[in-house]
Amino acid sequence: MPSAAERTRTLVQGTCSAVLLIPGLDSVRPEQLLPKVRSVGPDGDVFLLFPADSPAVRTATHAQDDEVPAVLELTDVAPVAVPHRIRGRAWISGWLTTVPGATADPGRALVRLEFGEAHVDDLWGTERVDAAAFAAAEADPLAGHEAELLQHLHSGHGDQVSSLRSLLSGPQSWTPADRVIPLALDRFGLRVRFVRAAGSFDARFDFPEPVNDIPGLRRAMHRLFEAAAHD
Structure with missing residues (x-):
């Protein structure tokens, strides 16, 4: 499984929503504190790009040598429609500063x-x-493609995704109203949410080995669907 540091790094460098929380700026509109771009430096510091007149930039500039505490809050939402759509949150706390010489x-x-x-x-x-x-971790190599891959699985391969229920352990009875929705994808495997009248539950299907690119993912998914078809 991905480590907590890898998962957090993936959220920072991915497409999930993020807002910078700064004490004393509670009256500022939330959209003014949404960074346009996020990146991570070699020491693990997070670099955030804002409009030059944003409250975050003004606060960091006026603080000069004073430490400005801040928290970057990240919210990860599933790219497909599914009950309980928020997949996770992360909070990075630290101190906000300007970046002298940055262009x-x-x-x-x-x-x-x-x-x-x-x-x-x-x-x-x-x-x-x-x-x-956090500084040593790397973002998941599939993160940049995850949203489109999950949407493609959901819209174009629904029958194959549904076939994964044959790999579940224990007796199961299914109805036509039950749904099987791809929820999350990383280099280690696929997570699926089973939505039923009695409630939802998740199942994780691990790949035989981690994948690092799209061709490797295609091979892993083919083997997974093949196992489900022959179970």
């Missing part, structure tokens, strides 16, 4: 969130992430 597009400015600590609460559980683990 950005006209009208935009870069600020740095110096990493203090992080927590992630997702489909895997709740864990704390320290600075060293």
Whole structure:
């Protein structure tokens, strides 16, 4: 399974929504604190690109040598329609500073969130992430393609996704109203949500080995669907 640091790094560098929370800016409209671009430096600090006149940039600039505490809150929402659609959240707390000498597009400015600590609460559980683990972690190689891949599985391969229920252990009885929805995908496997009248539950289908690219994913998915078809 991906580590807590890898999962958090994936959220930071992925497409999930993010907002920067700064004490004292509670009256600011939330959309003013949404970074346009997020990236991670070699030491684990998070770099955020904002409009040059945003409250985050003004606060970091006016603070000068003072430490400005801030929290980057990330919310991961499933790219397909499914009950309980929020897949996870992560919070990275630290100190906001300007980035001397940094260049950005006209009208935009870069600020740095110096990493203090992080927590992630997702489909895997709740864990704390320290600075060293976060700096050393890498984002999941499939993260940039996950949304379109899940949507493609859901819309174009619904019968094959539904066939995965044959791999579940224990006796199961199914009705035409039951749905099987691909929920999450990473280099280690596919997570599916089974939606039934009596309630929903998730099942994880691990790949035989981690995949690092789309061709490897195609082979892994083919083997998974083949196993379901012959079970």
